[in-house]
Amino acid sequence: xxVVERSAKFARDNGCLLRIYVEKSDQKTDRNLRGYxxxxxxxxxxxxxxxxxxxxxxxxxxxxxxxxxxxxxxxxSPLMQIADVLLWPxxxxxxxxxxxxxxxxxxAGTLIDCKLASEDVPQRGIKYSCWDLGHERRKDQSPID
Numbered sequence: 001x002x003v004v005e006r007s008a009k010f011a012r013d014n015g016c017l018l019r020i021y022v023e024k025s026d027q028k029t030d031r032n033l034r035g036y037x038x039x040x041x042x043x044x045x046x047x048x049x050x051x052x053x054x055x056x057x058x059x060x061x062x063x064x065x066x067x068x069x070x071x072x073x074x075x076x077s078p079l080m081q082i083a084d085v086l087l088w089p090x091x092x093x094x095x096x097x098x099x100x101x102x103x104x105x106x107x108a109g110t111l112i113d114c115k116l117a118s119e120d121v122p123q124r125g126i127k128y129s130c131w132d133l134g135h136e137r138r139k140d141q142s143p144i145d
Contacts, residue, residue, distance in 0.1 A: 017068035
């Protein structure tokens with residue numbers, strides 16, 4: 001949900017609508033993912049309003065305006081293959097900022113963090129705090145550097 005909400009912010013900043021594609025899984029997981037998407041469009045983000053306020057979350061109305069489509073795609077889909085190639089380095093970058101694939105994406109300026117003003121990264125960028133070293137890493141090595 002965090003990645004969808006942050007992606008929606010980026011889409012809105014650029015005057016775009018957002019399509020959410022996920023990799024198909026089992027029926028229960030697919031239903032749950034669709035349910036999370038629908039709930040975000042109906043109710044907004046599910047996080048505590050007070051603690052989430054520092055992230056300037058989008059409202060339910062803003063999410064409805066921005067979230068255009070949700071589809072589950074097969075793993076064999078070329079789009080899902082590309083997503084896997086890009087997602088893994090972003091995930092491992094939270095643990096290992098020197099990972100070669102992550103470093104290549106950062107140096108090429110393709111990570112969302114590289115496209116944001118430094119003050120916007122904590123609210124709109126990759127959420128490294130999901131990883132143990134996240135906060136420490138963000139202070140020492142910003143992808144914008």
